[in-house]
Amino acid sequence: MMKLCLWFTALFCATTLACGGKASALQTQTLTLTGSSTVAPLAAELGKRFEQRHQVRVDVQSGGSSRGIADARAGNADLGMASRALDGSEADLTAYTIARDGVGLIVDGDCLLDGLSSNDVRSIYTGEVQDWSAVGGVPGPITVVHKAAGRATLEVFLEHFGLAARDVQPDLIAGENEQAIKTVAGTPGAIGYVSIGTAEVDIEAGVSIKLLALDGVPATTAAVANGSYAMGRPLNLVSTGDPSPLARAFIEFARDPGQADLVRRESFVPVAEL
Secondary structure, X not given: OHHHHHHHHHHHHHHOOOOOOOOHHHOOOEEEEEEOOOHHHHHHHHHHHHHHHHOOEEEEEOOOHHHHHHHHHHOOOOEEEEOOOOOHHHOOEEEEEEEEEEXXXXXXXXXXXXXXXXXHHXXXXXXXXXXXXXXXXXXXXXXXXXXXXXXXHHHHHHHXXXXXXXXXXXXXXXXXXHHHHHHHHOOOOEEEEEEHHHHHHHHXXXXXXXXXXXXXXXXXXXXXXXXXXXXXXXXXXXEEOOOOHHHHHHHHHHHOHHHHHHHHHOOOEEHHHO
């Protein structure tokens, strides 16, 4: 009888999280997420709310989508974070979309241009055009800010414009979105590309950058949501095999419409609106 009671107690502790309970046995459990710097702020906010409801610890670490995918594969993280779709070489992984974002071109806030064509962007990033006057701007040198290898934003950018990494002629290399935004904001004549959601949040906070329209379509969360902005991408949580009960519970929590307020707060598009 004692063994049977112990078995039911263990079963209760293992299943309480999935049922929304707060078993004390889970208080010391940690859920680790690593990867995309675009997804990380949203995951951190979701993590805080998840912790309050389930009495577990959620540890969110950035480092790029490539890190998230590698860590998920190696078992170094419960879930990876990737701000792009999985490719054919990643069939061993499963992606769970928790929001949608876009990649937008940014310039410093004093730039008088409102937009560029795709051909303009290719010409700038390949070094064919090096002065703003060639694309309708005020005469002055262009400082090209590119993303570091392993960043999903870079992969989305290259794929969208049909460029190879060797084609790009950058002046500066940035890692996370905030580093790229800080670089462009502080460098007159600079151009870069970052998460639209991250840029919108920073612009609202007073950061001196400007999102450029692409081929006449504004780079906004609203345009990403209605499908008119072409350079969109999913924001994913990634796992290999079946997620653990704790990871599965977080995935379901992150995708639930009840968390849409957090998604919108980061200027992303909630899953329910895709």
